[in-house]
Amino acid sequence: MYQLIDVRKYFDRGGNVVRALDGVSLAIGENDFLAIQGPTGQGKTTLLTLLGGLDRPSSGQVIFDGRDLGALGEGDLAELRAEAFGFVFQTFNLIPTLTAKENVEAALVPFRTGKAERTRKALETLDELGLADRATHLPGELSGGQQQRVAIARALVKDPKVLLADEPTGNLDEDTRDEIVALLERLWRDRGITLVIVTHDSSVARRAQRIAIIKGGRVSVRKEQALAR
Amino acid sequence: MYLTYIRRELRRRSKQAIVIAIGLAIGIGLVMTVSATSAGVKAAQGKVLHSLYGVGTDMTVTKTAAAGKSGFEHFGNFNFGRSSSTTHPKAGTHLSRNSLTAEIGQATLPASDVTKVASLDGVSAATGGLQLTDTSFSGTIPSFNSSGGFSSSSGSSVHTNFNIGTFTVDGIQITKSGVGPLTSSDISKGKFFTTADNTKDVAIVSSSYATQEKLKVGSDLKVAGKELKVIGIASTGSSSTDVYIPLGTAQKLAKMKNDVTTIYVSATSANDVSTVASAVHKVLPKATVTTSATLANEVSGSIKSAANLASKLGKWLSFAALIVAFIIAGLLMMAAVSRRVREFGTLKAIGWRTRRIVSQVMGEGVALGLGGGVLGILLGIGGSSMVSAISPKLSATVGPSFDTSGGASPVDFGNGGGGAPFGGSFPGASSHRPSAHGVGDAARSVAVHLTAPLQGNDILLAVVLAVAGGVVAGAFGCWRAARLRPAAALRRIE
Structure with missing residues (x-):
């Protein structure tokens, strides 16, 4: 599914070049569950942005299903993000003025789905995540765990191939963290999606099939374990 | 969404x-x-x-008096022995004159020019008009001092005891075209002129002048010393014309037979105004053609x-x-x-x-x-x-403004030169309209x-x-x- 070949990503910070990724090569297969772990500022999120087509590498290739994401135009990348990738963010990133249902519907806007169909899918997904009774609530009226579940619903409503989660439990207490990780794991199993989680939390990383450690802009895969399907 | x-x-x-x-x-x-x-x-x-x-008018055609003939010559009626005479009127002489003259600075055009203009391409109608001022004067001549000014017996200057009254008169051509300074729709009381009135001694007065002079339909009004019957009152808004009379009557009273001072022209289309103005200027090269655009300036x-x-x-x-x-x-x-x-x-x-x-x-x-x-x-x-x-x-x-409050008066009282020494304004001259x-x-x-x-x-x-x-x-x-x-x-x- 993913093939990263000598990927480098440099940032210019006031004249200083920061090497966020410095020659990363990595393969991620279909239905993999990969945890990316590492200290703060070592390039975990940068790697996720490249996997999600949110940014382009300075050099190297990020190949997804045979397409070099760095070579795609903005329109194609947007289409790919709409269809193939689902994102879950640490701070949930829900639109504060839209209800839970509308936030989930927002992910279907690029598909030009009719309003009734959009609503049906959104409610169905929220129900799957146990949030049917919170559909008309604004994000501010929901707990952190509920907000993250809405964010996960938004990511899943379009049946993506890949779910990319950036510190999905970073803003949650332990109980909620476990609940969310269990939910992601269940979805990975039930839906057959590829799950990539960026986390600095070892207890979360241990749930993954593989753990990729990033340090100094380089990746090393530390663990590979077969999880029961 | x-x-x-x-x-x-x-x-x-x-x-x-x-x-x-x-x-x-x-x-x-x-x-x-x-x-x-x-x-x-x-x-x-x-x-x-x-x-x-006036209503429906796109341009007016007038003619400026040549130098030395600024219209004041009509005040010859008031020339009480200026340079042409070596004798001044005697002190104590009572004078009373009434004059109907063209506007100051305005020359007349032959009435045939109205026909010329009316026949031009792009002209839908043209009518002639006489814009006149009726001036009445009465008073007693004071004694003159050696410098030519008026004086009392003690030698000091005196304020003259003359009564001067003026009002404005429009002689209007009675047509069905509706072009001109007054139309039947302006009549608030009484009636408008008919074509049969062209030389009759009838008048329509403005509502403001009627109020001022306590005139009503049926009243008599003196114009150029002639009694005219008021047949209508006109509400002409901001117009400062006091009295409207038929053109034929105006020509007769002002002794301007076959003359007009203003030709009111209506163009077929608003877009033709400048073209028609040029055409009029060609036909009447000495005339002044004024459109709303030039007048606005x-x-x-x-x-x-x-x-x-x-x-x-x-x-x-x-x-x-x-x-x-x-x-x-x-x-x-x-x-x-x-x-x-x-x-x-x-x-x-x-x-x-x-x-x-x-x-x-x-x-x-x-x-x-x-x-x-x-x-x-x-x-x-x-x-x-x-x-x-x-x-x-x-x-x-x-x-241009016309200051009658002092200085040299346009009215020549034959004081032998040196300018009129007496100050004072013309009674009733506050709304002098001189014309076009x-x-x-x-x-x-x-x-x-x-x-x-x-x-x-x-x-x-x-x-x-x-x-x-x-x-x-x-x-x-x-x-x-x-x-x-x-x-x-x-x-x-x-």
Whole structure:
């Protein structure tokens, strides 16, 4: 599914070049569950942005299903993000003025789905995540765990191939963290999606099939374990 | 989703939205008020021009008197022995004269010129008119001192005891064309002239003159010493003509047989006015052709100041306010978008295209603009209503001013040169109208009330400005939104 070949990503910070990724090569297969772990500022999120087509590498290739994401135009990348990738963010990133249902519907806007169909899918997904009774609530009226579940619903409503989660439990207490990780794991199993989680939390990383450690802009895969399907 | 998102977002930052909308509203309201006031000033100018022209007239043709023949020669009736005589009238002599003369500075045109003009291409109708002044004079000649001035027996200057009365008279051609200074629709009491009245001793007086002189339908009125019967009262608004008489009667009384002083011309189409003016000028090269455009340039007085104020200061001030409002709205929108970096980054991350986000921001801008537009229209209606309610009085003067308050009087009393030494004004001469237009004419002052009528165009202008304001505000935000990278969604700072 993913093939990263000598990927480098440099940032210019006031004249200083920061090497966020410095020659990363990595393969991620279909239905993999990969945890990316590492200290703060070592390039975990940068790697996720490249996997999600949110940014382009300075050099190297990020190949997804045979397409070099760095070579795609903005329109194609947007289409790919709409269809193939689902994102879950640490701070949930829900639109504060839209209800839970509308936030989930927002992910279907690029598909030009009719309003009734959009609503049906959104409610169905929220129900799957146990949030049917919170559909008309604004994000501010929901707990952190509920907000993250809405964010996960938004990511899943379009049946993506890949779910990319950036510190999905970073803003949650332990109980909620476990609940969310269990939910992601269940979805990975039930839906057959590829799950990539960026986390600095070892207890979360241990749930993954593989753990990729990033340090100094380089990746090393530390663990590979077969999880029961 | 699109409208819901716009509505909720604007509600979320309602304070900022209100500030932007009020800013736009002030600009739009100012533009509307100034625009309506400008229309009011134009309407006021139109009233002034109408009073000079008459209904349906597109241009007038007059002729300026040649040097030395400024029309004062008609005052020969009042020449009590100037240079041509070596003897002054005796002190104590009682004098009484009445004269009906052409306007000062105006020469006459042969009545046949009316036919010439009427036959030109592009002319729908032409009528002739005589613009006259009736001047009556009576008094007793005081004794003269050695310097030629008047004096009492003690040798000191005295104020003369003359009574001078003037009123303006229009001789009008009675036709069915309706072109000219008076039409049947202006008659408020009595009746209008019929073609049979052309040489009859009948008159129509203006309502203001009728009030002043206590005249009514059936009253007798002396013009050039001749008794005329008042058959109608005319409400001619700002016109300063006092008495209207048939052209034939006017020519007879003024001893100007087959003469006119003004030809009123109506063009077939408003677009033909300049062409017709050129054609008239070719046929009558010595005549002065005055169109509403040229006449408008001669208008002075507070109406001119108001026009300048509206067209220059007002217009630029309101547009400056509008531009400032646009810029402020744009900057606030840009700031708002900057605070929504993560939000838009998230939308991009979930697959929204840049153009969809830009249209969302633009929609917010246009919604703000329309909100500002509605407020602006209300402000504009309020502003224009206020101007109309205050209804400031504007004076308009056409032609050079004619000062009768002192100095040399145009009336020659034959004092042997050295200028008339006595000051004083002509009684009743406050509204001297001297006529039409062109060099040599005396000033004609009329007063009109300014209103600020809002028209459909003003509302349309407000809507266009509102949308434009919204688009400008939105464009600032869009510019910012379009530059956002989707990776911004992953920033961890608010």
